[in-house]
Amino acid sequence: MSYREHLPETEGYPRAAIAINALIALAVTALILWWAADFAVFYEELFRIQPIAEGANAGVGSDWTAGNQIAWLDFMIAITHAADVIMGVFILFMVFLHWGAFRRLAGRMRHPGDSDSSAVAADGGQVADADAPADAAGDGTVDDAAATDGGEAR
Amino acid sequence: MTQLDHGKFSKMTTTFHTLLALDVFVLFFSGYSLMFNDELWWMVGLMGGAQGVSAVHRIAGGGLLTLIVFWMLMMVTTDTGRGNFREILPSKGDFDAFIQDVQFLLGSADERHPNARQFAGGTADEIPLLTYIGKGVVFIFAAELTLLTISGLLIWSKTGVMDIMATKTAAAAFVTFHGLLGVIMLMGVMFHIFEHGFHPALYPVEVKAFIPKSMIPEEHDDDTEGTGIELLELAPSWNMASTVVGAMTVIGIVSVLLGSLFDEGYPVPREIAIGGGPTDILLTVGINMGVFVLLLGLVLQMYGNLLRVRWQKQLEQEASEPTTAADGGHVESDD
Numbered sequence: 206m207s208y209r210e211h212l213p214e215t216e217g218y219p220r221a222a223i224a225i226n227a228l229i230a231l232a233v234t235a236l237i238l239w240w241a242a243d244f245a246v247f248y249e250e251l252f253r254i255q256p257i258a259e260g261a262n263a264g265v266g267s268d269w270t271a272g273n274q275i276a277w278l279d280f281m282i283a284i285t286h287a288a289d290v291i292m293g294v295f296i297l298f299m300v301f302l303h304w305g306a307f308r309r310l311a312g313r314m315r316h317p318g319d320s321d322s323s324a325v326a327a328d329g330g331q332v333a334d335a336d337a338p339a340d341a342a343g344d345g346t347v348d349d350a351a352a353t354d355g356g357e358a359r
Numbered sequence: 360m361t362q363l364d365h366g367k368f369s370k371m372t373t374t375f376h377t378l379l380a381l382d383v384f385v386l387f388f389s390g391y392s393l394m395f396n397d398e399l400w401w402m403v404g405l406m407g408g409a410q411g412v413s414a415v416h417r418i419a420g421g422g423l424l425t426l427i428v429f430w431m432l433m434m435v436t437t438d439t440g441r442g443n444f445r446e447i448l449p450s451k452g453d454f455d456a457f458i459q460d461v462q463f464l465l466g467s468a469d470e471r472h473p474n475a476r477q478f479a480g481g482t483a484d485e486i487p488l489l490t491y492i493g494k495g496v497v498f499i500f501a502a503e504l505t506l507l508t509i510s511g512l513l514i515w516s517k518t519g520v521m522d523i524m525a526t527k528t529a530a531a532a533f534v535t536f537h538g539l540l541g542v543i544m545l546m547g548v549m550f551h552i553f554e555h556g557f558h559p560a561l562y563p564v565e566v567k568a569f570i571p572k573s574m575i576p577e578e579h580d581d582d583t584e585g586t587g588i589e590l591l592e593l594a595p596s597w598n599m600a601s602t603v604v605g606a607m608t609v610i611g612i613v614s615v616l617l618g619s620l621f622d623e624g625y626p627v628p629r630e631i632a633i634g635g636g637p638t639d640i641l642l643t644v645g646i647n648m649g650v651f652v653l654l655l656g657l658v659l660q661m662y663g664n665l666l667r668v669r670w671q672k673q674l675e676q677e678a679s680e681p682t683t684a685a686d687g688g689h690v691e692s693d694d
Binding site: 216217218219222223226227229230231233234237238241242243244245246247248250251268269271272273274275278279281282285286288289290292293296297299300301302303304305306307308309310311313314315316317 | 595
Protein backbone atom coordinates (compact mmCIF):
# COMPACT_ATOMS: atom_id res chain seq x y z
CA MET A 206 0.00 0.00 0.00
CA SER A 207 2.28 2.68 -1.29
CA TYR A 208 -0.20 5.48 -0.71
CA ARG A 209 0.36 4.97 3.00
CA GLU A 210 3.69 6.76 2.96
CA HIS A 211 2.09 10.20 2.92
CA LEU A 212 -0.33 9.37 5.66
CA PRO A 213 0.23 9.77 9.38
CA GLU A 214 1.23 6.96 11.66
CA THR A 215 -1.85 6.44 13.74
CA GLU A 216 -2.25 4.40 16.81
CA GLY A 217 -5.16 2.08 16.38
CA TYR A 218 -6.12 -1.20 17.97
CA PRO A 219 -3.65 -4.10 17.78
CA ARG A 220 -4.64 -6.63 15.12
CA ALA A 221 -4.06 -9.55 17.46
CA ALA A 222 -6.47 -8.08 20.02
CA ILE A 223 -9.12 -7.63 17.33
CA ALA A 224 -8.75 -11.22 16.12
CA ILE A 225 -8.70 -12.80 19.57
CA ASN A 226 -11.57 -10.71 20.90
CA ALA A 227 -13.65 -11.45 17.80
CA LEU A 228 -13.15 -15.17 18.36
CA ILE A 229 -14.01 -14.88 22.05
CA ALA A 230 -17.12 -12.84 21.18
CA LEU A 231 -18.27 -15.52 18.73
CA ALA A 232 -17.70 -18.25 21.31
CA VAL A 233 -19.52 -16.30 24.03
CA THR A 234 -22.45 -15.67 21.65
CA ALA A 235 -22.67 -19.37 20.82
CA LEU A 236 -22.65 -20.26 24.51
CA ILE A 237 -25.28 -17.69 25.47
CA LEU A 238 -27.59 -18.64 22.60
CA TRP A 239 -27.13 -22.31 23.37
CA TRP A 240 -28.12 -21.55 26.96
CA ALA A 241 -31.07 -19.38 25.88
CA ALA A 242 -32.36 -22.01 23.48
CA ASP A 243 -31.95 -24.74 26.07
CA PHE A 244 -34.13 -22.66 28.32
CA ALA A 245 -37.13 -23.71 26.25
CA VAL A 246 -39.64 -26.15 27.67
CA PHE A 247 -41.57 -28.55 25.47
CA TYR A 248 -45.06 -27.13 25.45
CA GLU A 249 -46.68 -30.33 26.66
CA GLU A 250 -44.62 -30.05 29.81
CA LEU A 251 -45.98 -26.58 30.43
CA PHE A 252 -48.77 -26.29 32.96
CA ARG A 253 -52.22 -26.37 31.46
CA ILE A 254 -54.34 -25.85 34.48
CA GLN A 255 -52.92 -23.81 37.26
CA PRO A 256 -55.58 -22.52 39.55
CA ILE A 257 -53.35 -19.96 41.27
CA ALA A 258 -56.03 -17.26 41.19
CA GLU A 259 -58.42 -17.37 44.04
CA GLY A 260 -61.95 -16.12 44.47
CA ALA A 261 -64.36 -15.64 41.60
CA ASN A 262 -61.65 -16.15 38.96
CA ALA A 263 -60.38 -19.47 40.29
CA GLY A 264 -60.42 -22.51 38.03
CA VAL A 265 -59.27 -23.53 34.58
CA GLY A 266 -57.38 -20.74 32.80
CA SER A 267 -57.07 -18.73 35.93
CA ASP A 268 -53.29 -18.55 35.58
CA TRP A 269 -53.94 -16.23 32.68
CA THR A 270 -56.01 -13.91 34.81
CA ALA A 271 -53.48 -14.02 37.62
CA GLY A 272 -50.56 -13.55 35.24
CA ASN A 273 -52.22 -10.54 33.72
CA GLN A 274 -52.21 -8.76 37.05
CA ILE A 275 -48.58 -8.99 38.14
CA ALA A 276 -47.95 -5.60 39.68
CA TRP A 277 -44.20 -5.37 39.18
CA LEU A 278 -44.44 -6.29 35.49
CA ASP A 279 -47.13 -3.67 35.07
CA PHE A 280 -44.96 -1.16 36.90
CA MET A 281 -41.89 -1.99 34.79
CA ILE A 282 -43.87 -1.40 31.62
CA ALA A 283 -45.35 1.82 32.96
CA ILE A 284 -41.82 3.05 33.77
CA THR A 285 -40.66 2.16 30.26
CA HIS A 286 -43.62 4.03 28.75
CA ALA A 287 -42.65 7.03 30.84
CA ALA A 288 -38.99 6.74 29.79
CA ASP A 289 -40.10 6.57 26.14
CA VAL A 290 -42.16 9.73 26.48
CA ILE A 291 -39.48 11.66 28.37
CA MET A 292 -36.71 10.61 25.99
CA GLY A 293 -39.00 11.14 23.00
CA VAL A 294 -39.72 14.72 23.96
CA PHE A 295 -36.02 15.30 24.64
CA ILE A 296 -34.98 13.77 21.31
CA LEU A 297 -37.58 15.87 19.49
CA PHE A 298 -36.16 18.94 21.18
CA MET A 299 -32.68 17.93 20.01
CA VAL A 300 -33.95 17.47 16.45
CA PHE A 301 -35.40 20.98 16.44
CA LEU A 302 -32.28 22.39 18.10
CA HIS A 303 -30.05 20.89 15.41
CA TRP A 304 -32.43 21.71 12.61
CA GLY A 305 -32.39 25.36 13.67
CA ALA A 306 -28.62 25.41 14.15
CA PHE A 307 -28.15 23.81 10.72
CA ARG A 308 -30.33 26.45 9.10
CA ARG A 309 -28.36 29.20 10.77
CA LEU A 310 -25.06 27.63 9.70
CA ALA A 311 -26.38 27.16 6.16
CA GLY A 312 -27.19 30.86 6.08
CA ARG A 313 -23.48 31.60 6.55
CA MET A 314 -22.40 29.42 3.66
CA ARG A 315 -22.11 30.48 0.05
CA HIS A 316 -25.22 29.68 -1.85
CA PRO A 317 -25.24 27.89 -5.17
CA GLY A 318 -24.60 30.41 -7.92
CA ASP A 319 -23.01 32.87 -5.50
CA SER A 320 -19.54 31.48 -5.84
CA ASP A 321 -18.24 33.72 -8.60
CA SER A 322 -17.68 37.25 -7.47
CA SER A 323 -20.12 38.89 -9.86
CA ALA A 324 -22.98 36.81 -8.51
CA VAL A 325 -22.12 37.86 -4.97
CA ALA A 326 -21.97 41.49 -6.05
CA ALA A 327 -25.41 41.28 -7.53
CA ASP A 328 -26.78 39.47 -4.54
CA GLY A 329 -28.72 40.79 -1.62
CA GLY A 330 -25.68 40.56 0.65
CA GLN A 331 -24.02 43.48 -1.06
CA VAL A 332 -27.06 45.67 -0.86
CA ALA A 333 -26.72 45.45 2.88
CA ASP A 334 -24.54 48.57 2.92
CA ALA A 335 -27.22 50.63 1.23
CA ASP A 336 -30.38 49.38 2.84
CA ALA A 337 -29.78 46.96 5.63
CA PRO A 338 -33.37 46.18 6.59
CA ALA A 339 -34.27 44.90 3.14
CA ASP A 340 -31.41 42.47 3.29
CA ALA A 341 -32.08 41.24 6.75
CA ALA A 342 -35.60 40.47 5.68
CA GLY A 343 -34.29 39.02 2.43
CA ASP A 344 -32.15 36.11 3.53
CA GLY A 345 -33.62 35.65 6.95
CA THR A 346 -30.25 34.96 8.59
CA VAL A 347 -28.28 36.94 11.09
CA ASP A 348 -26.64 39.99 9.66
CA ASP A 349 -23.07 38.78 10.22
CA ALA A 350 -23.58 36.29 7.44
CA ALA A 351 -24.18 39.10 5.03
CA ALA A 352 -21.12 40.94 6.30
CA THR A 353 -18.96 37.90 5.69
CA ASP A 354 -20.35 37.53 2.22
CA GLY A 355 -19.45 41.09 1.47
CA GLY A 356 -15.96 40.63 2.82
CA GLU A 357 -15.22 37.81 0.47
CA ALA A 358 -16.45 39.47 -2.67
CA ARG A 359 -13.04 40.44 -3.94
CA MET B 360 -0.39 17.82 15.21
CA THR B 361 -3.66 18.87 13.75
CA GLN B 362 -6.82 16.92 13.42
CA LEU B 363 -9.12 17.17 10.49
CA ASP B 364 -12.85 16.86 10.82
CA HIS B 365 -12.90 13.59 8.98
CA GLY B 366 -10.03 11.62 10.48
CA LYS B 367 -11.09 10.95 14.05
CA PHE B 368 -11.72 7.27 14.50
CA SER B 369 -9.57 4.18 14.05
CA LYS B 370 -10.30 1.65 11.36
CA MET B 371 -11.62 -0.79 13.96
CA THR B 372 -14.11 1.82 15.18
CA THR B 373 -15.36 2.81 11.73
CA THR B 374 -15.74 -0.83 10.70
CA PHE B 375 -17.51 -1.61 13.96
CA HIS B 376 -19.83 1.34 13.45
CA THR B 377 -20.80 0.06 10.01
CA LEU B 378 -21.43 -3.50 11.22
CA LEU B 379 -23.37 -2.32 14.27
CA ALA B 380 -25.48 0.04 12.16
CA LEU B 381 -26.32 -2.67 9.63
CA ASP B 382 -27.22 -5.10 12.38
CA VAL B 383 -29.33 -2.58 14.30
CA PHE B 384 -31.16 -1.55 11.12
CA VAL B 385 -32.08 -5.19 10.49
CA LEU B 386 -33.20 -5.51 14.13
CA PHE B 387 -35.34 -2.37 13.77
CA PHE B 388 -36.91 -3.48 10.50
CA SER B 389 -37.73 -6.95 11.80
CA GLY B 390 -38.60 -6.02 15.41
CA TYR B 391 -40.77 -3.02 14.69
CA SER B 392 -42.55 -4.65 11.78
CA LEU B 393 -43.71 -7.10 14.46
CA MET B 394 -44.58 -4.49 17.08
CA PHE B 395 -46.21 -2.12 14.58
CA ASN B 396 -47.53 -4.89 12.36
CA ASP B 397 -50.78 -2.99 11.76
CA GLU B 398 -48.80 -0.15 10.23
CA LEU B 399 -45.92 -2.10 8.70
CA TRP B 400 -47.80 -5.13 7.40
CA TRP B 401 -45.96 -4.90 4.09
CA MET B 402 -42.62 -5.32 5.84
CA VAL B 403 -43.83 -8.44 7.60
CA GLY B 404 -44.84 -9.78 4.19
CA LEU B 405 -41.47 -8.82 2.69
CA MET B 406 -39.63 -10.79 5.34
CA GLY B 407 -41.75 -13.89 4.89
CA GLY B 408 -44.51 -13.44 7.43
CA ALA B 409 -44.32 -13.71 11.20
CA GLN B 410 -42.00 -16.70 11.14
CA GLY B 411 -39.62 -15.12 8.68
CA VAL B 412 -39.50 -11.89 10.68
CA SER B 413 -38.75 -13.79 13.90
CA ALA B 414 -35.97 -15.70 12.18
CA VAL B 415 -34.43 -12.50 10.79
CA HIS B 416 -34.70 -10.82 14.19
CA ARG B 417 -33.05 -13.75 15.97
CA ILE B 418 -30.18 -13.98 13.51
CA ALA B 419 -29.54 -10.23 13.78
CA GLY B 420 -29.90 -10.52 17.57
CA GLY B 421 -27.12 -13.11 17.59
CA GLY B 422 -25.03 -10.69 15.54
CA LEU B 423 -25.68 -7.91 18.04
CA LEU B 424 -24.65 -10.15 20.91
CA THR B 425 -21.33 -10.86 19.18
CA LEU B 426 -20.77 -7.21 18.38
CA ILE B 427 -21.37 -5.90 21.90
CA VAL B 428 -19.31 -8.65 23.56
CA PHE B 429 -16.51 -7.87 21.10
CA TRP B 430 -16.74 -4.14 21.80
CA MET B 431 -16.70 -4.60 25.56
CA LEU B 432 -13.64 -6.85 25.28
CA MET B 433 -11.87 -4.29 23.08
CA MET B 434 -12.59 -1.49 25.53
CA VAL B 435 -11.28 -3.50 28.47
CA THR B 436 -8.35 -5.45 27.04
CA THR B 437 -6.55 -2.82 24.92
CA ASP B 438 -4.69 0.32 25.95
CA THR B 439 -6.38 2.29 23.18
CA GLY B 440 -9.79 1.18 24.41
CA ARG B 441 -9.09 2.10 28.02
CA GLY B 442 -7.54 5.40 26.92
CA ASN B 443 -10.58 6.26 24.81
CA PHE B 444 -12.92 5.66 27.69
CA ARG B 445 -11.68 8.89 29.25
CA GLU B 446 -12.59 10.71 26.05
CA ILE B 447 -16.25 9.82 26.32
CA LEU B 448 -16.79 10.83 29.95
CA PRO B 449 -19.12 13.83 30.15
CA SER B 450 -17.55 17.10 31.26
CA LYS B 451 -18.75 20.56 32.18
CA GLY B 452 -17.90 21.60 28.63
CA ASP B 453 -20.60 19.26 27.37
CA PHE B 454 -23.23 20.90 29.49
CA ASP B 455 -22.01 24.33 28.39
CA ALA B 456 -22.17 23.13 24.79
CA PHE B 457 -25.81 22.18 25.21
CA ILE B 458 -26.66 25.59 26.70
CA GLN B 459 -24.69 27.36 23.99
CA ASP B 460 -26.51 25.35 21.30
CA VAL B 461 -29.79 26.72 22.63
CA GLN B 462 -28.30 30.23 22.64
CA PHE B 463 -26.99 29.68 19.10
CA LEU B 464 -30.46 28.68 17.98
CA LEU B 465 -31.96 31.77 19.62
CA GLY B 466 -29.30 34.02 18.12
CA SER B 467 -27.57 35.07 21.34
CA ALA B 468 -24.39 33.10 20.61
CA ASP B 469 -22.37 33.50 17.40
CA GLU B 470 -20.77 30.07 17.27
CA ARG B 471 -21.52 26.58 18.46
CA HIS B 472 -19.43 25.48 21.44
CA PRO B 473 -16.32 23.41 20.51
CA ASN B 474 -17.97 20.43 22.26
CA ALA B 475 -20.95 20.77 19.90
CA ARG B 476 -19.15 21.60 16.67
CA GLN B 477 -19.69 18.94 14.03
CA PHE B 478 -17.91 20.99 11.38
CA ALA B 479 -14.74 22.33 12.96
CA GLY B 480 -12.87 23.46 9.84
CA GLY B 481 -10.10 25.85 10.90
CA THR B 482 -10.85 25.29 14.57
CA ALA B 483 -10.23 21.53 14.40
CA ASP B 484 -7.57 21.74 17.13
CA GLU B 485 -10.06 23.02 19.68
CA ILE B 486 -12.65 20.33 19.42
CA PRO B 487 -12.77 17.09 21.42
CA LEU B 488 -13.07 13.60 19.91
CA LEU B 489 -16.82 13.49 20.48
CA THR B 490 -19.44 16.20 20.65
CA TYR B 491 -21.77 16.28 23.63
CA ILE B 492 -24.34 14.55 21.46
CA GLY B 493 -21.76 11.95 20.47
CA LYS B 494 -21.06 11.17 24.12
CA GLY B 495 -24.77 10.96 24.88
CA VAL B 496 -25.25 8.62 21.93
CA VAL B 497 -22.47 6.33 23.18
CA PHE B 498 -23.93 6.16 26.69
CA ILE B 499 -27.61 5.90 25.80
CA PHE B 500 -27.07 3.40 22.99
CA ALA B 501 -24.75 1.30 25.16
CA ALA B 502 -27.31 1.16 27.99
CA GLU B 503 -30.15 0.49 25.55
CA LEU B 504 -28.33 -2.25 23.68
CA THR B 505 -27.40 -3.97 26.94
CA LEU B 506 -30.97 -3.90 28.26
CA LEU B 507 -32.36 -4.96 24.89
CA THR B 508 -29.94 -7.86 24.70
CA ILE B 509 -30.80 -9.07 28.20
CA SER B 510 -34.55 -8.76 27.69
CA GLY B 511 -34.19 -10.27 24.23
CA LEU B 512 -32.39 -13.32 25.63
CA LEU B 513 -35.11 -13.71 28.25
CA ILE B 514 -37.76 -14.02 25.55
CA TRP B 515 -35.59 -16.14 23.24
CA SER B 516 -37.43 -19.22 24.52
CA LYS B 517 -40.84 -18.04 25.61
CA THR B 518 -41.91 -21.36 27.09
CA GLY B 519 -38.98 -21.05 29.50
CA VAL B 520 -40.22 -17.68 30.74
CA MET B 521 -43.76 -19.06 31.04
CA ASP B 522 -42.47 -21.96 33.07
CA ILE B 523 -40.41 -19.82 35.45
CA MET B 524 -43.11 -17.21 35.97
CA ALA B 525 -45.80 -19.92 36.11
CA THR B 526 -48.00 -17.95 33.73
CA LYS B 527 -48.31 -17.53 29.97
CA THR B 528 -48.91 -13.81 30.16
CA ALA B 529 -45.41 -13.22 31.54
CA ALA B 530 -44.02 -13.90 28.08
CA ALA B 531 -46.32 -11.21 26.67
CA ALA B 532 -45.09 -8.80 29.34
CA PHE B 533 -41.42 -9.37 28.53
CA VAL B 534 -42.04 -9.04 24.80
CA THR B 535 -43.84 -5.74 25.43
CA PHE B 536 -41.04 -4.55 27.69
CA HIS B 537 -38.44 -5.45 25.04
CA GLY B 538 -40.32 -3.56 22.33
CA LEU B 539 -40.94 -0.49 24.45
CA LEU B 540 -37.29 -0.31 25.50
CA GLY B 541 -36.21 -0.23 21.88
CA VAL B 542 -38.44 2.75 21.11
CA ILE B 543 -35.91 5.10 22.74
CA MET B 544 -33.17 3.72 20.51
CA LEU B 545 -35.46 3.86 17.48
CA MET B 546 -36.18 7.57 18.04
CA GLY B 547 -32.52 8.22 18.87
CA VAL B 548 -31.32 6.62 15.64
CA MET B 549 -33.74 8.75 13.59
CA PHE B 550 -32.23 11.84 15.22
CA HIS B 551 -28.72 10.45 14.66
CA ILE B 552 -29.44 10.05 10.94
CA PHE B 553 -30.72 13.62 10.68
CA GLU B 554 -27.87 15.02 12.76
CA HIS B 555 -25.10 13.36 10.77
CA GLY B 556 -26.70 13.41 7.35
CA PHE B 557 -27.99 16.95 7.15
CA HIS B 558 -25.36 19.29 8.59
CA PRO B 559 -25.10 21.87 5.79
CA ALA B 560 -21.30 21.66 5.62
CA LEU B 561 -21.17 17.88 5.72
CA TYR B 562 -24.38 16.94 3.85
CA PRO B 563 -25.24 14.25 2.78
CA VAL B 564 -23.07 12.23 5.17
CA GLU B 565 -20.30 12.89 7.69
CA VAL B 566 -17.43 10.81 6.40
CA LYS B 567 -15.65 10.81 9.74
CA ALA B 568 -17.69 7.76 10.68
CA PHE B 569 -16.49 5.89 7.59
CA ILE B 570 -12.97 7.01 6.67
CA PRO B 571 -10.53 6.01 9.41
CA LYS B 572 -7.95 8.48 10.66
CA SER B 573 -5.17 6.36 9.17
CA MET B 574 -6.42 7.37 5.71
CA ILE B 575 -6.52 11.13 6.31
CA PRO B 576 -3.45 13.35 5.79
CA GLU B 577 -2.62 15.55 8.76
CA GLU B 578 -1.65 18.78 7.07
CA HIS B 579 -4.20 21.42 6.31
CA ASP B 580 -4.40 25.15 5.88
CA ASP B 581 -4.47 26.88 9.18
CA ASP B 582 -4.88 30.37 7.83
CA THR B 583 -8.64 30.53 8.09
CA GLU B 584 -10.16 32.39 11.00
CA GLY B 585 -12.89 30.47 12.74
CA THR B 586 -14.40 27.42 11.15
CA GLY B 587 -14.29 28.85 7.65
CA ILE B 588 -17.79 27.61 6.95
CA GLU B 589 -18.52 30.80 4.99
CA LEU B 590 -16.03 29.64 2.34
CA LEU B 591 -18.08 26.55 1.59
CA GLU B 592 -20.85 26.41 -0.93
CA LEU B 593 -24.14 24.97 0.17
CA ALA B 594 -25.32 22.00 -1.85
CA PRO B 595 -28.22 23.03 -4.10
CA SER B 596 -30.44 20.27 -2.74
CA TRP B 597 -29.70 20.89 0.94
CA ASN B 598 -32.59 23.22 1.60
CA MET B 599 -35.24 20.92 0.21
CA ALA B 600 -33.63 17.71 1.46
CA SER B 601 -33.08 18.92 5.03
CA THR B 602 -36.62 20.28 5.22
CA VAL B 603 -38.22 17.09 3.94
CA VAL B 604 -36.09 14.73 6.02
CA GLY B 605 -36.30 16.98 9.08
CA ALA B 606 -40.09 16.88 8.85
CA MET B 607 -40.06 13.12 8.30
CA THR B 608 -37.77 12.65 11.30
CA VAL B 609 -40.10 14.66 13.52
CA ILE B 610 -43.21 12.88 12.22
CA GLY B 611 -41.49 9.50 12.52
CA ILE B 612 -40.43 10.11 16.13
CA VAL B 613 -43.86 11.37 17.16
CA SER B 614 -45.57 8.46 15.38
CA VAL B 615 -43.52 5.64 16.88
CA LEU B 616 -43.94 7.26 20.29
CA LEU B 617 -47.72 7.43 19.89
CA GLY B 618 -47.80 3.95 18.39
CA SER B 619 -45.90 2.55 21.35
CA LEU B 620 -48.44 4.11 23.71
CA PHE B 621 -51.45 2.76 21.80
CA ASP B 622 -50.11 -0.73 21.17
CA GLU B 623 -50.72 -2.19 24.60
CA GLY B 624 -49.15 -5.58 25.13
CA TYR B 625 -49.42 -6.00 28.88
CA PRO B 626 -51.73 -6.36 30.69
CA VAL B 627 -52.98 -8.31 27.70
CA PRO B 628 -56.15 -6.45 26.68
CA ARG B 629 -59.48 -8.24 26.68
CA GLU B 630 -60.22 -7.13 23.16
CA ILE B 631 -57.90 -7.10 20.20
CA ALA B 632 -57.11 -3.51 19.17
CA ILE B 633 -57.06 -3.77 15.38
CA GLY B 634 -55.38 -0.92 13.58
CA GLY B 635 -53.11 0.06 16.42
CA GLY B 636 -55.33 2.63 18.06
CA PRO B 637 -57.57 5.53 17.23
CA THR B 638 -55.40 7.38 14.74
CA ASP B 639 -55.21 4.66 12.12
CA ILE B 640 -54.30 6.31 8.86
CA LEU B 641 -52.20 9.15 10.23
CA LEU B 642 -50.31 6.75 12.45
CA THR B 643 -49.75 4.36 9.55
CA VAL B 644 -48.35 7.15 7.38
CA GLY B 645 -46.27 8.52 10.25
CA ILE B 646 -44.69 5.22 11.26
CA ASN B 647 -43.92 4.46 7.63
CA MET B 648 -42.21 7.85 7.37
CA GLY B 649 -40.10 6.91 10.37
CA VAL B 650 -39.16 3.65 8.68
CA PHE B 651 -38.27 5.62 5.57
CA VAL B 652 -35.86 7.74 7.63
CA LEU B 653 -34.26 4.51 8.86
CA LEU B 654 -34.01 3.23 5.30
CA LEU B 655 -32.38 6.52 4.32
CA GLY B 656 -29.91 6.02 7.17
CA LEU B 657 -29.09 2.59 5.80
CA VAL B 658 -28.53 4.05 2.33
CA LEU B 659 -26.40 6.93 3.67
CA GLN B 660 -24.26 4.55 5.64
CA MET B 661 -23.61 2.46 2.53
CA TYR B 662 -22.83 5.71 0.70
CA GLY B 663 -20.35 6.63 3.44
CA ASN B 664 -18.58 3.34 2.84
CA LEU B 665 -18.64 3.92 -0.90
CA LEU B 666 -16.92 7.28 -0.28
CA ARG B 667 -14.28 5.49 1.79
CA VAL B 668 -13.55 3.08 -1.06
CA ARG B 669 -13.37 5.95 -3.56
CA TRP B 670 -11.08 7.93 -1.27
CA GLN B 671 -8.74 4.97 -0.92
CA LYS B 672 -8.65 4.54 -4.70
CA GLN B 673 -7.88 8.22 -5.10
CA LEU B 674 -5.03 8.02 -2.60
CA GLU B 675 -3.63 4.98 -4.38
CA GLN B 676 -3.87 6.73 -7.72
CA GLU B 677 -2.20 9.88 -6.45
CA ALA B 678 0.59 7.83 -4.90
CA SER B 679 1.26 6.02 -8.16
CA GLU B 680 1.49 9.22 -10.21
CA PRO B 681 4.98 10.76 -10.15
CA THR B 682 3.60 14.31 -10.28
CA THR B 683 1.93 13.80 -6.95
CA ALA B 684 5.24 13.11 -5.28
CA ALA B 685 6.45 16.52 -6.38
CA ASP B 686 3.28 18.13 -5.18
CA GLY B 687 3.19 20.83 -2.54
CA GLY B 688 1.93 19.71 0.83
CA HIS B 689 3.41 16.30 1.22
CA VAL B 690 7.05 16.88 0.31
CA GLU B 691 7.38 19.49 3.02
CA SER B 692 6.80 16.93 5.72
CA ASP B 693 10.01 15.93 7.40
CA ASP B 694 10.19 12.26 6.37
